[in-house]
Amino acid sequence: MSACCEPPEPLQGYDRVFDDRMARHDAARFRRSGLTWDPRRVVELYRAGVVRGETLLEVGAGVGDLTVELLRAGMRRSECVELSGAYDAVAAGLLAEHGLTGRCVRRAGDFAARPGLTAPADVVVLLKVLCCYPDAPRLLAAAAAKARRQVVISYPRDAWWVRLGAAVCAAYPRLRGSDWRFVVHRPAAIRGALADAGLAPVRTERRGVWVLEVHERVAAGAGDRDAVVGN
Numbered sequence: 001m002s003a004c005c006e007p008p009e010p011l012q013g014y015d016r017v018f019d020d021r022m023a024r025h026d027a028a029r030f031r032r033s034g035l036t037w038d039p040r041r042v043v044e045l046y047r048a049g050v051v052r053g054e055t056l057l058e059v060g061a062g063v064g065d066l067t068v069e070l071l072r073a074g075m076r077r078s079e080c081v082e083l084s085g086a087y088d089a090v091a092a093g094l095l096a097e098h099g100l101t102g103r104c105v106r107r108a109g110d111f112a113a114r115p116g117l118t119a120p121a122d123v124v125v126l127l128k129v130l131c132c133y134p135d136a137p138r139l140l141a142a143a144a145a146k147a148r149r150q151v152v153i154s155y156p157r158d159a160w161w162v163r164l165g166a167a168v169c170a171a172y173p174r175l176r177g178s179d180w181r182f183v184v185h186r187p188a189a190i191r192g193a194l195a196d197a198g199l200a201p202v203r204t205e206r207r208g209v210w211v212l213e214v215h216e217r218v219a220a221g222a223g224d225r226d227a228v229v230g231n
């Protein structure tokens with residue numbers, strides 16, 4: 001088989017970086033002070049009717065704090081898929097605390113490599129996940145194929161100072177024997193992958209390092225509807 005046709009090597013050691021210590025830390029932060037900026041905006045956009053749907057697929061869900069809040073806000077059910085299995089116990093605890101155990105199913109695995117792990121959903125969300133995966137177009141193609149209505153993403157800005165930070169960060173996972181790297185993908189590649197799948201941006205927000213985008217299925221020939229907030 002030629003190199004171009006070989007399946008990619010499975011990614012190893014994500015649970016050495018995204019481990020149970022990080023899971024406990026993230027859950028404690030959520031209990032203490034609620035959601036961080038990008039998931040909080042997703043819930044606000046859901047309440048405002050910009051993010052729309054009854055079913056959620058959250059890829060790279062971490063402890064699932066966004067899922068908890070979207071279910072509390074009115075979404076009916078959710079599936080979460082995580083490359084690291086180290087979050088599962090803590091995530092189950094958060095769901096139980098909020099009486100949501102029966103409304104969320106968690107799956108472990110690489111969603112880009114194994115999209116059959118999950119069913120389609122109205123809204124597919126990937127917050128701070130593209131920057132944790134080397135092949136953003138592949139991950140986005142899998143997400144778009146599952147999204148009946150919208151794909152919501154957040155990712156770091158493509159700026160020299162973010163790329164410098166990514167290069168510095170790379171030492172840590174190497175020391176822990178993990179394939180995880182912080183990757184700054186080109187926005188054109190991100191938007192191109194979603195456009196190829198028939199989705200267009202309807203909302204773009206920027207704050208600090210992060211860009212949050214809502215992409216929606218559009219009819220052919222529809223004009224630019226992207227509402228941009230932030231610089």
Ligand SMILES: C[S@@+](CC[C@H](N)C(=O)[O-])C[C@H]1O[C@@H](n2cnc3c(N)ncnc32)[C@H](O)[C@@H]1O
Binds near residue numbers: 060061062133139
């Ligand atoms: C930086 S964390 C963000 C977690 C959560 N979305 C948040 O905003 O707090 C990125 C997560 O994405 C997961 N991840 C990355 N690529 C993935 C993939 N292809 N399939 C499933 N999970 C993935 C990692 O295991 C990690 O837990």
